[in-house]
Amino acid sequence: xxxxxxxxxxxxxxxxxxxxxxxxxxxxxxxxxxxxxxxxxxxxxxxxxxxxxxxxxxxxxxxxxxxxxxxxxxxxxxxxxxxxxxxxxxxxxxxxxxxxxxxxxxxxxxxxxxxxxxxxxxxxxxxxxxxxxxxxxxxxxxxxxxxxxxxxxxxxxxxxxxxxxxxxxxxxxxxxxxxxxxxxxxxxxxxxxxxxxxxxxxxxxxxxxxxxxxxxxxx
Amino acid sequence: xxxxxxxxxxxxxxxxxxxxxxxxxxxxxxxxxxxxxxxxxxxxxxxxxxxxxxxxxxxxxxxxxxxxxxxxxxxxxxxxxxxxxxxxxxxxxxxxxxxxxxxxxxxxxxxxxxxxxxxxxxxxxxxxxxxxxxxxxxxxxxxxxxxxxxxxxxxxxxxxxxxxxxxxxxxxxxxxxxxxxxxxxxxxxxxxxxxxxxxxxxxxxxxxxxxxxxxxxxx
Amino acid sequence: xxxxxxxxxxxxxxxxxxxxxxxxxxxxxxxxxxxxxxxxxxxxxxxxxxxxxxxxxxxxxxxxxxxxxxxxxxxxxxxxxxxxxxxxxxxxxxxxxxxxxxxxxxxxxxxxxxxxxxxxxxxxxxxxxxxxxxxxxxxxxxxxxxxxxxxxxxxxxxxxxxxxxxxxxxxxxxxxxxxxxxxxxxxxxxxxxxxxxxxxxxxxxxxxxxxxxxxxxxx
Amino acid sequence: xxxxxxxxxxxxxxxxxxxxxxxxxxxxxxxxxxxxxxxxxxxxxxxxxxxxxxxxxxxxxxxxxxxxxxxxxxxxxxxxxxxxxxxxxxxxxxxxxxxxxxxxxxxxxxxxxxxxxxxxxxxxxxxxxxxxxxxxxxxxxxxxxxxxxxxxxxxxxxxxxxxxxxxxxxxxxxxxxxxxxxxxxxxxxxxxxxxxxxxxxxxxxxxxxxxxxxxxxxx
DNA sequence: AATGAATGAGGGTTCATTCAT
DNA sequence: CATGAATGAACCCTCATTCAT
Numbered sequence: 001x002x003x004x005x006x007x008x009x010x011x012x013x014x015x016x017x018x019x020x021x022x023x024x025x026x027x028x029x030x031x032x033x034x035x036x037x038x039x040x041x042x043x044x045x046x047x048x049x050x051x052x053x054x055x056x057x058x059x060x061x062x063x064x065x066x067x068x069x070x071x072x073x074x075x076x077x078x079x080x081x082x083x084x085x086x087x088x089x090x091x092x093x094x095x096x097x098x099x100x101x102x103x104x105x106x107x108x109x110x111x112x113x114x115x116x117x118x119x120x121x122x123x124x125x126x127x128x129x130x131x132x133x134x135x136x137x138x139x140x141x142x143x144x145x146x147x148x149x150x151x152x153x154x155x156x157x158x159x160x161x162x163x164x165x166x167x168x169x170x171x172x173x174x175x176x177x178x179x180x181x182x183x184x185x186x187x188x189x190x191x192x193x194x195x196x197x198x199x200x201x202x203x204x205x206x207x208x209x210x211x212x213x214x215x216x217x218x219x
Numbered sequence: 220x221x222x223x224x225x226x227x228x229x230x231x232x233x234x235x236x237x238x239x240x241x242x243x244x245x246x247x248x249x250x251x252x253x254x255x256x257x258x259x260x261x262x263x264x265x266x267x268x269x270x271x272x273x274x275x276x277x278x279x280x281x282x283x284x285x286x287x288x289x290x291x292x293x294x295x296x297x298x299x300x301x302x303x304x305x306x307x308x309x310x311x312x313x314x315x316x317x318x319x320x321x322x323x324x325x326x327x328x329x330x331x332x333x334x335x336x337x338x339x340x341x342x343x344x345x346x347x348x349x350x351x352x353x354x355x356x357x358x359x360x361x362x363x364x365x366x367x368x369x370x371x372x373x374x375x376x377x378x379x380x381x382x383x384x385x386x387x388x389x390x391x392x393x394x395x396x397x398x399x400x401x402x403x404x405x406x407x408x409x410x411x412x413x414x415x416x417x418x419x420x421x422x423x424x425x426x427x428x429x430x431x432x433x434x435x436x437x438x
Numbered sequence: 439x440x441x442x443x444x445x446x447x448x449x450x451x452x453x454x455x456x457x458x459x460x461x462x463x464x465x466x467x468x469x470x471x472x473x474x475x476x477x478x479x480x481x482x483x484x485x486x487x488x489x490x491x492x493x494x495x496x497x498x499x500x501x502x503x504x505x506x507x508x509x510x511x512x513x514x515x516x517x518x519x520x521x522x523x524x525x526x527x528x529x530x531x532x533x534x535x536x537x538x539x540x541x542x543x544x545x546x547x548x549x550x551x552x553x554x555x556x557x558x559x560x561x562x563x564x565x566x567x568x569x570x571x572x573x574x575x576x577x578x579x580x581x582x583x584x585x586x587x588x589x590x591x592x593x594x595x596x597x598x599x600x601x602x603x604x605x606x607x608x609x610x611x612x613x614x615x616x617x618x619x620x621x622x623x624x625x626x627x628x629x630x631x632x633x634x635x636x637x638x639x640x641x642x643x644x645x646x647x648x649x650x651x652x653x654x655x656x657x
Numbered sequence: 658x659x660x661x662x663x664x665x666x667x668x669x670x671x672x673x674x675x676x677x678x679x680x681x682x683x684x685x686x687x688x689x690x691x692x693x694x695x696x697x698x699x700x701x702x703x704x705x706x707x708x709x710x711x712x713x714x715x716x717x718x719x720x721x722x723x724x725x726x727x728x729x730x731x732x733x734x735x736x737x738x739x740x741x742x743x744x745x746x747x748x749x750x751x752x753x754x755x756x757x758x759x760x761x762x763x764x765x766x767x768x769x770x771x772x773x774x775x776x777x778x779x780x781x782x783x784x785x786x787x788x789x790x791x792x793x794x795x796x797x798x799x800x801x802x803x804x805x806x807x808x809x810x811x812x813x814x815x816x817x818x819x820x821x822x823x824x825x826x827x828x829x830x831x832x833x834x835x836x837x838x839x840x841x842x843x844x845x846x847x848x849x850x851x852x853x854x855x856x857x858x859x860x861x862x863x864x865x866x867x868x869x870x871x872x873x874x875x876x
Numbered sequence: 877a878a879t880g881a882a883t884g885a886g887g888g889t890t891c892a893t894t895c896a897t
Numbered sequence: 898c899a900t901g902a903a904t905g906a907a908c909c910c911t912c913a914t915t916c917a918t
Contacts, residue, residue: 016898019898032344032345033345034345035341035342035344035345035346036256036341036342037255037256037342038345040890040891040892041891041892041893042890042891042892050899050900051899051900051901052891052892052893052900052901053893053894053895053899053900053901054898054899054900055892055893056892056893056894057898057899057900061892061893062891062892062893063892111344114344115341115344115345118337118340118341118343118344119341119342120341121337121340121341121398121401121402122254122255122334122337122338122339122340122341122342123254123255123256123338123341124337124401124402125251125254125330125333125334125337125401126251126252126253126254126257126334127254131402131403134402135402135403138403161418161422162418165414165415165418166418168396168399168407168415169392169396169415169416169418169419171395172391172392172393172394172395172396172398172399172415173388173391173392173395174391174395175391175394175395175398175399176390176391176392176393176394176395176398177387177388177391179340179391179394179395179398180387180391180394182340182343182344183340183343183350183353183354184350184354184357188387195384196384196387196388196391197388199381199384199385199388200388203380203422203423204422232880232881232882232916232917232918233881235881238881259907259908259909260908260909260910261907261908261909269882269883270882270883270884271883271884271909271910272882272883272884272910272911272912273881273882273883274909274910275909275910275911276881276882276883277881279910280909280910281908281909281910452877454877457877470782470783471783472783473779473780473782473783473784474694474779474780475693475694475780476783478911478912478913479912479913479914480911480912480913488878488879489878489879489880490879490880490912490913490914491878491879491880491914491915491916492877492878492879493913494913494914494915495877495878495879496877499913499914500912500913500914549782552782553779553782553783556775556778556779556781556782557779557780558779559775559778559779559836559839559840560692560693560772560775560776560777560778560779560780561692561693561694561776561779562775562839562840563689563692563768563771563772563775563839564689564690564691564692564695564772565692569840569841572840573840573841576841599860600856603852603853603856604856606834606837606845606853607830607834607853607854607856607857609833610829610830610831610832610833610834610836610837610853611826611829611830611833612829612833613829613832613833613836613837614828614829614830614831614832614833614836615825615826615829617778617829617832617833617836618825618829618832620778620781620782621778621781621788621791621792622788622792622795626825633822634822634825634826634829635826637819637822637823637826638826641818641860641861642860670895670896670897670901670902670903671902673902676902697886697887697888698887698888698889699886699887699888707903707904708903708904708905709888709889709904709905710889710890710891710903710904710905711902711903711904712888712889713888713889713890714902714903714904715902717889718888718889719887719888719889720888
C-alpha cells in the first residue's frame with residue numbers, strides 16, 4: 001500500500017506566490033463588485049473561496065493587501081505598454097499609435113480593473129501612498145508620450161504645437177474615456193472610446209495619421 | 220432701546236436649510252481630508268464643530284448625507300455652466316469657450332470638490348445610485364457640447380470631423396485633467412490644465428479660435 | 439381694542455392635570471401598540487399629537503411617566519372594583535360575584551390596558567418599584583376576596599375548603615384569563631373568559647351560585 | 658506519555674452548540690436580572706463572561722438571540738410535560754395530576770424562567786412573532802388537558818361540567834399562580850402554589866382526587 | 877405652557893486582527 | 898499552510914434630556 005500518494009484533489013497548500021496572486025485577483029473582483037469601502041477581508045476571502053485568516057497570513061494586514069493590489073494593477077499596466085512599444089514598428093508614429101491603442105486594449109479596459117483604478121484615485125487625495133503609486137505610473141508613460149509627440153512634431157509640419165501640452169492632453173483624454181466606460185458603459189463602449197482617441201490622434205498629427213479632412217483640404 | 224444686542228456665542232439653533240448646507244460643506248471637507256471610506260459621522264460632525272447626533276437629525280442617515288452631498292456638487296456644477304452659457308457672447312464659439320473655461324474655474328477645480336467627484340466615481344460601479352446621479356450630470360452638458368461643436372463644424376471648414384467624437388473627446392480631456400489636478404497637483408496646476416484644454420480647442424477649431432499654427436501656415 | 443380674546447381654537451395651553459391625563463393615555467396606547475421597550479418619548483408624544491419636550495415638562499423624566507402610567511392603571515382598577523362592591527347587593531354572594539365580574543368588565547379587559555399590566559409585570563422582577571406598585575394593587579383586593587370566600591364558606595356547606603386557597607386560586611385564574619385574552623384574543627374572548635370564571639365560581643360555591651350539576655344531583 | 662495534560666484555562670473555542678446554549682442561559686439570567694428592556698448585548702456577554710462580538714457571531718442579531726431564548730424556554734417546558742405524561746401512571750387521573758404538578762416543578766417555576774415568560778408575554782401584543790411562539794406552546798398542552806378533563810368527566814359523576822371550560826380554567830390558574838410567584842415570591846411560594854392548584858383539582862374532580870370535603874359530606 | 881433643535885451617552889452591529897487548533 | 902472562533906474598537910444610529918425660543 002501507500003506507494004505513490006494520490007495528488008488527485010487540489011492541494012490545499014499552494015505555493016506562496018500563487019496564493020498571493022489568487023488573493024489579489026479576488027480583491028480586484030471585490031472592489032469592482034462591492035466598491036472599495038465595502039470591500040472587507042470577508043468579501044475578499046469569500047471571493048477567493050478561502051477562509052478569513054488567510055489574508056493576514058499572506059499580507060499581514062488589509063492595508064497591505066490593498067496596496068499590493070493597486071501595485072499589481074499599476075505594474076500590469078506598465079508592463080503592457082512597455083511590451084506594446086517593444087512590439088510596435090520602428091517609426092515614432094507607429095509607436096505613438098501603439099501607446100494610445102494599449103489604453104483601450106480589452107484587458108486594460110476591463111471594467112473590474114477600471115473600478116480599481118478609480119477606487120484608488122478616489123481616495124488618493126487623502127492617501128499619499130496611493131498618490132505616489134499612481135504618480136509612479138505616470139512618470140515613465142508621460143516621458144514616452146512626450147518624447148514621441150516631440151518626435152512627430154519635429155518630423156512633421158506642426159508649427160506652434162507644444163509637445164507637453166499635446167502629450168498631457170492625450171493622456172488626459174484617455175483617462176476621461178476610461179471614466180466614461182466605467183460610469184456609463186452603455187454610452188461609451190471600448191470601441192467607441194478607441195475611435196475617439198484615434199480620431200484625436202489623427203486630427204492632432206494629420207501628416208502622420210492621414211487625417212482625411214486635412215488630406216482632402218490639401219489637394 | 221439698547222441698540223444691537225451683542226450675540227456673543229453663535230446661536231445654537233440655526234434655520235434648517237442653513238444647517239444642512241453647513242453639514243454638506245463639512246462632508247465635502249471630510250471626504251477631501253480623510254477620503255470617502257474614512258469619512259464617518261464623527262469626522263463630519265467634528266468638521267462642522269457640532270455633535271454627532273445632528274447628522275441623523277437633519278439627514279436621517281449617513282447614506283442620505285452622502286447622496287445629498289453628491290447631489291449638491293452635481294447641481295452646483297450644473298448651475299455654474301448654465302450661468303456661464305447665459306453670460307457668454309452670442310456666437311457658438313464664444314459659448315463653447317465659456318463651456319470649456321468653466322471646467323477650470325477655481326471654484327469648480329477646487330481640490331476638495333474634485334476629491335468628492337472622484338470619491339463617488341470610485342464607488343460608482345457598485346452603486347447604481349451614484350452612477351445615476353453622475354449620469355444626470357452629463358446629460359445636459361453633453362447635449363450642449365455636442366450642439367456647439369456641431370454649430371462650429373457647420374460654420375467652419377472642418378471636413379470629416381464628427382461632432383459627437385469631438386465633443387466627447389473634449390469632455391473626456393477635461394475629466395482627465397481634473398484627475399491630474401487631483402492626483403498630481405504639483406505637476407498639473409489649474410492654469411496649465413486650462414491651457415491644455417484651450418490649446419486643444421484652438422487646435423480642433425482653428426478657424427474659430429485662431430490657432431496660431433494654422434494661421435501662420437495659411438499665410 | 440382686543441376686548442374678549444377669541445377662544446375659538448383649542449387652547450394651546452391646557453390645565454396641568456388635563457395634559458398629564460392626556461399623556462398617560464398616550465402612553466398606554468404606545469405601550470400597547472409598540473411594546474414597552476419600543477415606547478419612547480417620541481412615540482408617546484406622537485400618540486398625543488404634541489411635541490417631544492412636553493413629557494419632561496410635565497413628568498420630568500420618562501421613568502416618572504411610566505410609573506405614573508402604571509399607577510394610573512392600578513388606581514383605576516382599584517376604584518372600579520371598589521365601586522362594584524358599593525353597588526353590589528348586600529349578600530356576600532352578590533358581592534363576590536360582583537368582584538369576579540369586574541375583572542371581565544370591558545373597560546378592565548381592554549387589550550391596551552392588559553398590555554400595560556403585563557408589560558410592567560414582565561419587568562417586575564428587576565424593578566422593585568413596579569413590584570411594589572403591583573403588590574399594593576393586590577393587598578386590598580385579596581383581603582376582600584378572602585373575606586367574602588370566608589363568609590360563603592361559613593354560610594354554606596363547604597367542609598374542608600380553605601378560604602385563602604380558594605380566594606388566591608380565583609384571583610390567579612382571573613389573571614391567567616387576562617393573559618389568554620392578551621396573547622390569544624382569537625381563542626379567548628371576554629365573554630368566554632367571564633364564563634369560565636363564573637363556572638368556576640358556581641362550581642366552588644354550588645350552594646350559593648346554583649351549580650346546575652349539584653342541583654340536579656341533589657334532587 | 659505524560660498522562661493527562663492539565664487544561665488550566667477554559668478552552669477558548671467551544672463547540673458551536675455549546676456556546677449557543679451558554680449564551681441562551683446568560684440571556685435568561687440577564688432578562689431575569691435586568692429586565693428585558695435593560696437586557697443589552699453587553700449585559701448578556703458580561704453574564705456569559707465573553708466578549709460582545711460573540712453574540713452576533715453565533716446569533717447574527719440580538720433579535721435572534723431573544724427569539725431563540727424564548728424558543729428554548731418554550732421547548733424545555735414542552736418536553737418537560739411530555740416527559741411527565743410518559744412517566745405518569747396509566748389512568749387519566751394520574752396523568753392529569755402529573756400535568757398539573759409539572760407546572761410547579763422547581764425547574765419550571767424557577768423565577769428566572771418565569772421572568773422570561775412574562776417578559777415576552779409583556780411584549781407579545783406588539784410582537785406577533787412572540788405571540789406565535791407562545792401560542793404554539795399552548796396548542797398541544799391545551800389539547801392534552803382538555804382530553805384528560807373530558808376523560809375524567811366521562812368516568813366520574815360530574816354532570817354539567819364542560820371540559821373546555823374546566824381545562825382552560827385550570828391552565829389559567831396555573832399561569833396566574835406563576836405570576837404571583839414572580840411578583841410576590843414572599844407571599845406565594847412554589848409549595849403554596851402547588852397546594853392551591855391541587856386543591857382546585859381535587860375540588861373539581863372529587864370522585865378522582867378524594868376531595869376530603871365531599872367525602873365527608875357523602876357519608 | 878409649549879416647542880423642537882441640539883446634545884451625547886449608549887445601543888446593536890461590523891470587521892480587522894489574533895490565535896488555538 | 899490553513900482554518901474559523903473569538904475579540905474589541907469603532908462604526909452608525911437612537912433617544913432621553915436640555916434649553917433657547
